[in-house]
Amino acid sequence: MRYLPLTPDDRTAMLAKIGAGSVDELFADVPELARLDGPIHDLPAHASEMAVERHMAKLARRNLTAGDGPFFLGCGAYKHHVPATVDHIIQRGEYLTAYTPYQPEIAQGTLQMLFEFQTQVARLFGCDVANASMYDGSTACWEAITMAGRVTKRSRAVLSSGLHPHYVSVANTMAKFTGDTLVTATPELTAEPDTDALIDQIDDETSCVVVQYPDILGRIGDLSKLAEAAHAKKALLIAVVTEPVALGAIKAPGEMGADIVVGEGQSLGVGLQFGGPYVGLFACSQKLVRQMPGRLCGETVDAEGKRGYVLTLSTREQHIRREKATSNICTNSGLCALAFSIHMTLLGEKGLRQLAEINHALACKAADRLTQVPGVELVNGAFFNEFTVKLPAEARPVVRALADKGMLAGVSLGRLYPAEDALAGGLVVAVTETTTEDDIEQLAAALKEVLA
Template sequence: MRYISLTPEERKQMLDVLGLGSADELFRSIPAAVRLTRPLDVPSAMSETEVVNYFETLARENTSAQSNACFLGAGAYNHFVPTVIDSIISRSEFYTAYTPYQPEISQGTLQSIFEYQTMISQLTGLDVANASLYDGSSATAEAALMAARVTGRKCILVSPSLHPEYRRVLETYVRNLNFQLEELRQAPDGRIDRDSLEAQIGENCGSVIIQSPNFFGVVEDIAALAQVVKAAGGVLVVAVTEALSLGLLQPPGDLGADIVAGEGQSFGIPLGFGGPYLGLFACRDQYKRQMPGRVVGETVDSQGRRGFVLTLSTREQHIRREKATSNICTNQGLCALMCAVFLATLGRKGLRELAEQNLRKAHYLRSLLADHLVFSGPFFNEFTVRCPESPERINERLAEQGIIGGLPLGRYYAERADQMVVCVTEQVSRTQMDEFARIFKG
């Protein structure tokens, strides 16, 4: 609704009620010496058309993934967002809804979350998914805490190729909980080596956290690692930052993962400025009562009609401090809805086709940069290259041609200051990939 100002008559009526002759008398308690008696030194008012044009002009000065070819990934991916998503989430009953504690008036919201949970369970190959967490990093940290509750062990083996920012969040979560974090060893092909894991894991290890595809783009051998973890009585947590990979790769749950945590931004959520995003979380049925967050379940009412309610935990669960399963007491409901609409719009075949586009395009660019590859392991839509000059300088030259380059690894790994992670999505064309390779090679 547009703002409608008061009429002179309405202002006079208000002043009459107050017994005042003018609005200036409202400020008579302020000394005259400090009052401003001249007009403010600001530009004159603009019309609505002028304001819109002004801000559009400012926006054109920004560099964005929409106006430039983007080869930057590493946890935030430039995928196409169908317009139907905005149409649905703009409905007031969705975008103003909060926690659906009252099922009798929240069936629409509850059903949308239930459908979201169902699709995440199918994609991850696990029995139960929750209603979402804040983002991929907090979901991964919550998975570590959950694994400790399941096993009673506080030693966590963490992959060095887990997203560095996820590792920092994990470290923050466990800093004062007497957890022991140990780093796994990485093989030359970019994967976690099974033999080194077998030698490193011990009876005190509660969980192993890996990422697949990992931060360098390499797809881990989840099945082989799961065998080692299970033999030691631990819990395998698989973090997924590029959720689109689930549309093509075998589900982590089918390969032996016990918990899958990750980032759902690829499923219909714009890049924004790094958020808000969507924390994915799913686990095996036997662990569901240790799962953080909330879960929507299907039931029937007193008349036998299908309905949906929050289940498995009470509202009071979230205020039990250190005794609570989790102190995350809300979920990214609107982002989860965006994810559900995205997945329902594409369907199983559409999601696979989109994932295959990413795979094929990434393989094409990788073939152009074959002499600069760092790892030989399999990959999805990201890979790591060794740069012929400073990665920052290469990105500067790319930017001059309207291309957003890859992520320089020196900011996270000092020993990899000459390397860059390159991401290829369906949004870039063959011509743009050719241009990227030409500039990269100098």
């Protein structure tokens, strides 16, 4: 029996209040082809719970999962080893059930963890201060754009062609409701990011420049020149990091002049999890802290002089007048932030650098081996653990053919940019510490066979 708490009269009154003629009008943004006009006809009207479980298990066995064979997918979500200690600690009752620490006197463990998390993110990004996490990397990116608008009193953002297209899509969706102007572009298969073209887009109305580091093709550019150009026009530089492990090997964005650094923390402590939940990272310079969205935990002393932790800054809509809030995000992915912090603590600075070295070394071996396959060309100059190759054929059917052979070979640029024929042969390959040299050899051999 369906639970329908509202009567037909209730629903009619609510629709009249918002000026909608029917419930269907509320789904106007969903293309008609994607909407159902009735029940799903090939499903039975009813089935027992056991029958449904058996059927769903049968369907699941058709999937090729991350652990079933060689795995080279990346583009913002990476397969890293998560130590068993992480799962053990996050399931402790004092962490698993804790939510928002409104009462600091009974939430010291949660607050201390968030304080340590902030410290780790700030040091990782090379910034002065970080908040107590956000939803994910894409929404953190949008929050950074709106923050730049508040700081500069401008509404024109220039987005690098190397920014993940899903992040661009989220920003475009949100900009429909804020009136912001977003300048976007499509990447080209070149060895280095086109920094000069990005700089040419900056004008006196620009609030910020958004650049991914490393970018969607795995390319690593020096952000210093871009930061200088943005600051010359009184705009902010926002750096987006989708693979934080890279910062164990390459220079932090904040050290190159980035005013705001955001990213996705999934790589550390958080599994792939079918796309979520993940954890957004957000850091900035000290002078911008009062415009930073989300929450900030701080350290203090109590009346007896003992160390304690509190919410120092909390500018979310549920804490102050909504029209004055810097963010409408109402949670901070606390459990995923805890997992991130535990993994970072287990690694330490030395361990993170070693992990980064392993990732990079294996990626170099993979790039060298794949370019030995006839017709395969390496696009990148510098890269960390992710690089792009250009195939002599469209990449999407190649990826499907390799999946039939039991391996997930990478992300085809044709999937990310279906309208761009010039990118159809591009394949983004990610390599982490979970990749073996045998995996690389299997991929190269299978790729040669498929391309023959």
